[in-house]
Structures are given as structure tokens and as C-alpha cells.
Amino acid sequence: MSFDDQINAALDGTISSLREHLEAQLRDFSRNAVRTATEERQQAVKAAVDAASAEVRAQAEALVAGIRSQAETQVAQIKAAAQKHAEELKRAAESQVADLRKALEELRAQAQQQLDAARRIAQAEIEKAHGEIDKARGDASQARSDAEIARGEADVARAETESIRAHARQEIARAHAEIEKTRKGAAAEAEEVLIGRLTAAHSVSEKKIAEAIDRARTDSHQLELSRAARLVGAVRNLDEARGLSEVLERLVQCSGHEVDRAAILLVKGERLAGWRLAGFPPGEPSAKSIDLSADEAGLAGAVLKSGVPASRPSDAADGPGLPPFAGSAGERHAMALPVRVGGEVVAVLYADAPRVDEPSSDARWPAILEVLVRHASRVLEAMTVQQAAGLSLPRPVARGSHTTVPGPVEHAGTGDEDAARRYARLLLSEIRMYHEPIVDAARRSGDLMSRLHGEIERARKLYEARVPESVSARAEYFDQELVRTLAGGDRSVLGGAQ
Structure with missing residues (x-):
């Protein structure tokens, strides 16, 4: 259906609906007039109705004619605008097509140039490859001729090698005979030399053994002197302490020089509290965390009760065991000693060292610790008396x-x-x-x-x-x-x- 047909159909539909609307109004108007008019005025009313209907029809037809005229005018305007717009679009499309054709021609020209350049490069590469192939063929021919020459030389070399090997076998057999003869003579001479060297080595060994014995005696004497000097230094160190806590601090430090591990436990009523540790690894409980009853403290608790020193190996089945903080260190020899002030036990020194079953100077540490503890007790008593008397302690x-x-x-x-x-x-x-x-x-x-x-x-x-x-x-x-x-x-x- 064309655009004109669509407009005519729309106008026809509008006129038909308007005619139906007007006719409906006229029918309503006629019915109303009939109902209200009297029988005497039916003819007059009918005539008036006919006249009004004719007038209305004339007005409707005039109105429809005006609407149709306006519609035709608008359709003409729309057609003209659409024709103009179509022409403008056509001109713009033709311009764009021309531009695209021009760009396409330029791209074709560039592509042709690049293709020509690529063809020239490929041709040059092909010619170069042909030259290299020809050269490689020549090299291969030369290599084959060289290989033939090398094979001939190798055959000659094999023959010479076989000759040399035969000569070498003869020389080796002759050398073996000479070596066997020389070996027998050298064995006799070596036996005489060995006997002489053994005799000299024996005398040198005896001399070194004697020197080692003398050196061991000297080292043992020096070790004893060093241990005695250390004990004297420890006693002096305790004498130089300026307070009660410093005496205990120096006691545990001096004890740590004689054994692997040492600990001072302070007496607090019926319990032992940790104060200082020496030689214990960092992962062990700290001194401040130790708080044990006399029964829990094992060997240290037994000394607290008895007031006398006690010692025992760590694996002994009878008697008190090691304190809990010292129980996991392998086979050791442990000792606990009371620190006394005025006859009362105020602290306990615990110490242990690896167990030594053979008699040696290293096993003398219990006696050294007993000397230190006794001296520390005397120093503590002297300080206590001086403080009780109101006397100032001597400066170290x-x-x-x-x-x-x-x-x-x-x-x-x-x-x-x-x-x-x-x-x-x-x-x-x-x-x-x-x-x-x-x-x-x-x-x-x-x-x-x-x-x-x-x-x-x-x-x-x-x-x-x-x-x-x-x-x-x-x-x-x-x-x-x-x-x-x-x-x-x-x-x-x-x-x-x-």
C-alpha cells in the first residue's frame, strides 16, 4: 500500500467516523424532539428536522472537504520534504562512496608496492640460499675427498700402531724381567733399611713417651695450681661482696666455674624458692618460677631438712632424687650444700656435673664447692653481725x-x-x-x-x-x-x- 493510499484510507475512516457520530447525534436529537413535541406539531418538527439535517449534512460535508484539503496539503508538504531529504542522503552517500573508492585505490597501491618489495626481498633471499646451497655442495665434496684421504692415513696409522704394539710387547717383557731382578735385590736392601728404621723409630718413640709422661705430669701440676688459684680467687671474690645478695650472687657464679650447672635456692619457711641459676640452658624454667616444698625439691629438700651436705648420682635408685628443674640432663653427679647463718639454713646451693667414674682431678669439685659454701656462710654471718651492730661494711x-x-x-x-x-x-x-x-x-x-x-x-x-x-x-x-x-x-x- 502506497503512502497516498494510506492517507486516503485514514481520511475515509475519519469522515466515516465523523458521519456516524453526527448521525448518532441527529438520531438522539430527533428522538428527543419527537418525545417532547406534541402531535399537532409533528409535521412542523419533521420539517425542521429535515432542514436541520440538511444543514448539518451540508456543514459536515464542508468540514470534511476542508479536512481533506488540509490533509492533502500536508501530504504534499511531507512528500516534498521526504523527496528533498532523500536527495540529500543520496548526495552524501555518493560523496562517501567516492571517498571510500579513493581510499581503497590508495590502499591497493600501497599493498602492491609492499608486495613488490616483498617479492624483490624474497627473490634476493632465494638467490642467496641457492648460492649457499651450491657452496655447501662444494664443501661436502671437499669433505668427502678429505675423508677418503683420512681413511687412507688411518689404515697406514693402524699398520704402524700394530708394529709399535708388537715392539712394545717385546720391550715390556724385557722390562718385566729386569724389574723382577731389581725387585729381588731391592727387597733385600729394603729389609735391611727397614730394620734400621724400626730400631731408630723405637728409640724415638721411647723418647717421646718419656717426654709425654713428663709433660702430662707438668700439665697436671699446672692444672692443680690453676684450680688452687681459682679457689683462692673465689674466696677473695666472696670477701669483696658488699651485701648479702651479692655474696649469694658471687657464690653461684664461682660455683658455675667449677661445674656445669649451679643454682641458689632461698629458704622461705618450709619451701625453697629459686633465686639464681648458672649454666642452665635458656629453655629451662627461670629461677623466679621455681617454688618447691622440701619433699618436691628432692636432694635440695633433704639438705634443708638435715642441714648437712648430700650428693648422689642422678641414676641412683634409692634416696632423694634430683630437683625437678634439674632432672633431665643425662647421667650426672649432683650435690646440694646448705648455706648457714647463725646455725640456720638460709639457702641451698645445688650443683651437678657429668658423672666421672674414674678417679681424676675433675672429680674434686664437691670438695671445692663445700669450701666455697662454708666460706660464704662465714661471710654472711659476719655481714649480719656488722649490720645488727650498726657498723658499716668495709669497702672492697x-x-x-x-x-x-x-x-x-x-x-x-x-x-x-x-x-x-x-x-x-x-x-x-x-x-x-x-x-x-x-x-x-x-x-x-x-x-x-x-x-x-x-x-x-x-x-x-x-x-x-x-x-x-x-x-x-x-x-x-x-x-x-x-x-x-x-x-x-x-x-x-x-x-x-x-
Whole structure:
């Protein structure tokens, strides 16, 4: 259906609906007039109705004619606008098609140029490959001729090799005969030389054995002298203590030099509380966590009850066992000794070392510890009496080889180094004793140097003022004791301000 037919159909439909609407109105109007008019006026009304109907029809036809005229005018305008727009679209499409054709021609020209260039390059590569193939064929021919020459030379070489091998076999057989003859003569000579060397080695061995025996006796004598000097130094160290807690601190430190592990347990009523540990690995319970009854403390509890020293091997079936904090260390020999003040046991020293079944100087540590404990008890009693009497404790003085003069340590050699270590240990033990909560917190947080920087530097200055510069590794001794005494053997807890 064309656009004109659609417009005519729409106009016809509009006119038909308008005619039906008008006719409906006229019918309504007629019915109303009939109902209201009287019989006398039926003819007049009918005539009026006919006239009105004619007039209405004329108006409707005029209205329809006007609407149709307007519709035709609008349709003509729409047709003209559509024709104009179609022409504009056609012109734009023709312009775009021309542009596309031009671009396509340019692309075709570029593609042809590239294709020609690629063909030229491919032709050059093909010609080059042909040249290389010809060259390779020539090389292969040369290689085949060289191989033929090499095969001939190899055959000659094989023949020469077989000749050389035959000659070599003859020479080897002759050499074997000569070697066998020489071996027999050399064996006789070697036997004589060996007898002479064995005789000389035996005399040298006897001489070395004698020297080793003398050296062992000398080393044993030196070891005994060193142990005696260490005991004397420990006694002097206890004498130099400036307080009751310092006596116990030095006692456990001196004991730690004689055995692997040592511990001081303080008596609190009927119980034993840990105070200091020496030689125990970091993973073991801390001293402050030890709180045992006399029965739980094993060997240490038995000494608390009896008041006399006691010792036993760790695997003994009878008698009291080892304290719980020392029970898992293999076969050891353990000892507990009472520290007495005024006849009362105020502390117990526990110590153990690897078990030694054979008699040796290493098995004398129980006697040394008993001497130290007895002397520490006397020092504690003297301090207690002085404090009770209101007397001030004497100030400690430095020990020299033969004199006691306050001031720097005047020792030389190994004694000087031991004194430097002990003094560093003393200074740092004081920091640990007087600032123990801070030390424990710093070990957990890993910032010990920043928390106790002032106290540590003050101790370092006192140490450097007393220990002379002639002591080798003076600074290293202080740093070693700093890690061992304050850091518990873990350098990482010192923190970043080292």
C-alpha cells in the first residue's frame, strides 16, 4: 500500500467516523424532539428536522472537504520534504562512496608496492640460499675427498700402531724381567733399611713417651695450681661482696666455674624458692618460677631438712632424687650444700656435673664447692653481725699479686683477664639484681639496651676505669658478660641501640 493510499484510507475512516457520530447525534436529537413535541406539531418538527439535517449534512460535508484539503496539503508538504531529504542522503552517500573508492585505490597501491618489495626481498633471499646451497655442495665434496684421504692415513696409522704394539710387547717383557731382578735385590736392601728404621723409630718413640709422661705430669701440676688459684680467687671474690645478695650472687657464679650447672635456692619457711641459676640452658624454667616444698625439691629438700651436705648420682635408685628443674640432663653427679647463718639454713646451693667414674682431678669439685659454701656462710654471718651492730661494711679493694691497693687491677696474664671478667660480671649482676623486673621485661620485648642504657654505660665506665688498657680484649669481656648476665645468653634481646 502506497503512502497516498494510506492517507486516503485514514481520511475515509475519519469522515466515516465523523458521519456516524453526527448521525448518532441527529438520531438522539430527533428522538428527543419527537418525545417532547406534541402531535399537532409533528409535521412542523419533521420539517425542521429535515432542514436541520440538511444543514448539518451540508456543514459536515464542508468540514470534511476542508479536512481533506488540509490533509492533502500536508501530504504534499511531507512528500516534498521526504523527496528533498532523500536527495540529500543520496548526495552524501555518493560523496562517501567516492571517498571510500579513493581510499581503497590508495590502499591497493600501497599493498602492491609492499608486495613488490616483498617479492624483490624474497627473490634476493632465494638467490642467496641457492648460492649457499651450491657452496655447501662444494664443501661436502671437499669433505668427502678429505675423508677418503683420512681413511687412507688411518689404515697406514693402524699398520704402524700394530708394529709399535708388537715392539712394545717385546720391550715390556724385557722390562718385566729386569724389574723382577731389581725387585729381588731391592727387597733385600729394603729389609735391611727397614730394620734400621724400626730400631731408630723405637728409640724415638721411647723418647717421646718419656717426654709425654713428663709433660702430662707438668700439665697436671699446672692444672692443680690453676684450680688452687681459682679457689683462692673465689674466696677473695666472696670477701669483696658488699651485701648479702651479692655474696649469694658471687657464690653461684664461682660455683658455675667449677661445674656445669649451679643454682641458689632461698629458704622461705618450709619451701625453697629459686633465686639464681648458672649454666642452665635458656629453655629451662627461670629461677623466679621455681617454688618447691622440701619433699618436691628432692636432694635440695633433704639438705634443708638435715642441714648437712648430700650428693648422689642422678641414676641412683634409692634416696632423694634430683630437683625437678634439674632432672633431665643425662647421667650426672649432683650435690646440694646448705648455706648457714647463725646455725640456720638460709639457702641451698645445688650443683651437678657429668658423672666421672674414674678417679681424676675433675672429680674434686664437691670438695671445692663445700669450701666455697662454708666460706660464704662465714661471710654472711659476719655481714649480719656488722649490720645488727650498726657498723658499716668495709669497702672492697682491688686485689694485686701481693698487695691490696684500691684502684685499677694490677694483675698480669691470665689472672688479669679473670679479674676483668669477674669485675664485669659483678657490675652487670648488680644491674640485674636491682632492676630485675626491667631486665625481665626487656628480655621479652628485645630492647634491653634502650631500657637500661644509662645503667649499662655507667657500669662500662666503672669497668674501664678499673681494668687497665693493657688487658687484651678488655671491651670484649664486658660485652660477653653483658650478653651472658643481662641478656641471658641471647644477643638479640639487646635491641638496636648496641
